Amino acid sequence: MGLVETFIASMSLNEEFTDDPNKPAKDYMVASFLALAVYIVLIAVIGKFLWNGYLSEYVTVIKPVKSPVDIIAISLLLGLVLGR
DSSP states (O other): OOHHHHHHHHHTOOOOOOSOTTHHHHHHHHHHHHHHHHHHHHHHHHHHHHIIIIIHHHOTTOOOOSSHHHHHHHHHHHHHHHTO
16 A cells, blocks of 8 residues: 555544534533532432441530431531631
């Protein structure tokens, strides 16, 4: 195969370029929202387990939480007060 044939064969490759300049940003946004949702669910479930299992058991002033939403609210409150 000569140089001309190699060049012509490489010109016929489909590289899948798009005209939408925001496509990578949209993919990044979807991935960011998905990561945020997983983070919130993990904080809620693991936080409730740790709060009820350890913190409320060993610190007598703290009462157990009733739902994972309480843990999300406490996390938000601590983030606002402590200024993460």
